[in-house]
Amino acid sequence: MSMKANVLRDASGNIIVHMQGDLNYDHSLPLRNELQTIANDNPNAKITIDLGAIDFVGSSGICHFVETVKFLKENRKANVNLSNVKPEFLKIFRLYSINEADYVAELMNFDNDDTENLNTRFGNRNQTFEN
Template sequence: MSMRARVRTDATGNITVHMEGGMDFENIVPLQQELSTLTKNHPTSLITIDLTSLDFVGSSGINIFVDTVKFLNNKKDQIRLSNVSSEFMKVFKLYNFDAMSLIHDEFDTDDTEFSKFFGQKRTFQN
């Protein structure tokens, strides 16, 4: 199974890695190296790994992926995950990986930011 990763940088310098296909032992090592290079070359950028189009994760691939993200975030809290399916969340739990702390919601704003633009706090009604 093949995996493809498209790397995009936004106007603020933050990086999104869009994952497609399947993650297994054969293709996880190049991803591991690319993530290490990205964190080294862009130390102030937030790196988000978008798992929307990832449809398979092998046990050896997920183990290396989890270890890589843990190691890179241990140095500097720089990597986030987005669009993580419930199936992958279950797999992450098997590897004692707290993916919830890394999930990035691009539409999440705090109430102070919301009220600055709209003059009110977010409620269920608005």
């Protein structure tokens, strides 16, 4: 399946990127370029990436997406937020240790989510299972 991203601007100049479809490797690099262009062209805008209509996230696609969000927030000092993140995708964000996942989890009230420190429990081990 393909991925579509509709870019909307509100009266205050804030930008909402509504994404739908699949976020995989083939779509992640063009999305990265587009998000960087949006951030460069609108340095003072609040950019919200709406992931509510994303149906599938591939492992390499999410890796590039997470790197892009981190780059925009840390290097470009862009005001980038995520919205409508599905719980299964939030777990992947936590696995990659994205700070945005904590913000989204707080908004969506995932207090009892057992994925806290998932990357240190499994990501730093030699094996991901025990016999």
